[in-house]
Structures are given as C-alpha cells and as structure tokens.
Amino acid sequence: MATQAPPQWALDLTSAPTQKPKSTSIQDPPGFTAALSTKQRSGASKTPVRKTPTEEEMDTLKMKKAWELAIAPAKQLPMNAIGMYMTGNTLQIFSIFMVFTLFKTPITAILALQRVFAPYETPGTSSRLIVVKLVYILTNLVGLCLGIWKVNKMGLLPTTRSDWLAWEAERTWSERAIPRAWL
Structure with a gap:
C-alpha cells in the first residue's frame, strides 16, 4: 500500500511563510507592515530570558x-448574610x-490554618505571617x-427562662395570703 503525500494546505502550515507576491491587487490592512511582521516572527524565538526574582521580591509576593x-473569608460574609436573610x-x-x-466552613478553616499558610512560610516571612494568621482567624470567627x-x-439558642x-x-412560698386551714 503506497503512502499518500500530505495535502498542500498541511505543507503550507508547516513550512516557513513565503514573501507575499507583489502582483496581487489586495492591499494590506491598515497598520500592517510586512517588515514588522517578519521581525516579530523571527524575534519570537529569541525572547529575552526573564530574570529570577530575588528573595525579597518573593517574600513580598508571598x-x-x-x-x-x-x-x-471576610469577602464571603456579605453573600452569607444575604443567604441568611433569604432563608x-x-x-x-x-x-x-x-x-x-456557616458553622462548618470557619471551623474547618481554622483547624487547617497551618496547612493553608504553609506555602507562604519562609524564614523571611514567618514573623510577619503571625498577624496574617490572626486576621484569618478573626475573619473566620466573624463568619x-x-x-x-x-x-x-x-x-x-436557649436564651430565655422558659428554655430552662x-x-x-x-417555687416555695414563705408566706401566704390565705391561711392553710382555709385551703
């Protein structure tokens, strides 16, 4: 069985673009220049390598x-409050x-505190993360x-006397308005 050659359109997609023939009557779109287009294609493979961030920059980002x-959790409070109103x-x-x-989410979040903030824990951020963790706990407590x-x-909630x-x-009375003999 003979193998067939790929179609011409597949070959055109994999080959380098050829220069546009000047004999066509179709004009380029506004803002298009062929020289700029070929520069971008050739320069795309030679993009400058991004420098690695310093330790301070990484700590700031973390x-x-x-x-x-x-x-x-504080951003979820308005939606939770609307949900509570609607129910x-x-x-x-x-x-x-x-x-x-409302009870399960904050409790599980507080119990998973160390696991949640573990990716941000470095020697440079460990002392500053204490305040962040406290804010996280407080926002969950508000929820x-x-x-x-x-x-x-x-x-x-049992908040009235009748609940208890x-x-x-x-009650035992120390005095009565009516003598016992009359009862």
Missing part, C-alpha cells in the same frame, strides 16, 4: 498572597443546611458569629 487569603427564620431544610455550612446570630434568630424550665425547682 505576603501579598497571604493577605489575600487572610481576608477571603428566613423558620426551620426548613434549606435554612438548616445554610446554618450548618462563625454570623452562624450563631442566625441560630438565635431561628429560636434554637426543666431544671428549675418549684
């Missing part, structure tokens, strides 16, 4: 990324799921407080 990570104060599966998520507020609005009636003793 701190910026760590700060972005630390305030990320209402009744006990429904959706509102219970939202409250569960946790939003969950506690929602549970209170749903009436699930099972543990309250019966």
Whole structure:
C-alpha cells in the first residue's frame, strides 16, 4: 500500500511563510507592515530570558498572597448574610443546611490554618505571617458569629427562662395570703 503525500494546505502550515507576491491587487490592512511582521516572527524565538526574582521580591509576593487569603473569608460574609436573610427564620431544610455550612466552613478553616499558610512560610516571612494568621482567624470567627446570630434568630439558642424550665425547682412560698386551714 503506497503512502499518500500530505495535502498542500498541511505543507503550507508547516513550512516557513513565503514573501507575499507583489502582483496581487489586495492591499494590506491598515497598520500592517510586512517588515514588522517578519521581525516579530523571527524575534519570537529569541525572547529575552526573564530574570529570577530575588528573595525579597518573593517574600513580598508571598505576603501579598497571604493577605489575600487572610481576608477571603471576610469577602464571603456579605453573600452569607444575604443567604441568611433569604432563608428566613423558620426551620426548613434549606435554612438548616445554610446554618450548618456557616458553622462548618470557619471551623474547618481554622483547624487547617497551618496547612493553608504553609506555602507562604519562609524564614523571611514567618514573623510577619503571625498577624496574617490572626486576621484569618478573626475573619473566620466573624463568619462563625454570623452562624450563631442566625441560630438565635431561628429560636434554637436557649436564651430565655422558659428554655430552662426543666431544671428549675418549684417555687416555695414563705408566706401566704390565705391561711392553710382555709385551703
């Protein structure tokens, strides 16, 4: 079986571009120059090598990324607050799921603190990361407080006296308005 030669269009794609024949009546688009186009093609393979960043530049970049990570939970708070408002104060599966998520997300984030900030930990950034980690913990605690507020609005927190009636003793009167003999 004889192998077929590739089609002409495939050969044209793999070969170097040829100069445009001057006999065509089609003009170049505005802003196009053939000399500039061939320079860009030949210069594309000889791009200057990017210099490696210094240790200080890397530490600065790592701190910026760590700060972005630390305030990320605070950026979620408005959306969580809108979700809590939209679910209402009744006990429904959706509102219970939202409250569960409000408790689960900050707790798991705080427990995974060292793993989250491990990529940014270097000898140059370790002392500065303490403040970043504290901000991360505080923003997660604010999210946790939003969950506690929602549970209170749903009436699930025992904050009134009637919630503790099972543990309250019966009242004993020291005086009565009516003598015992009359009862």
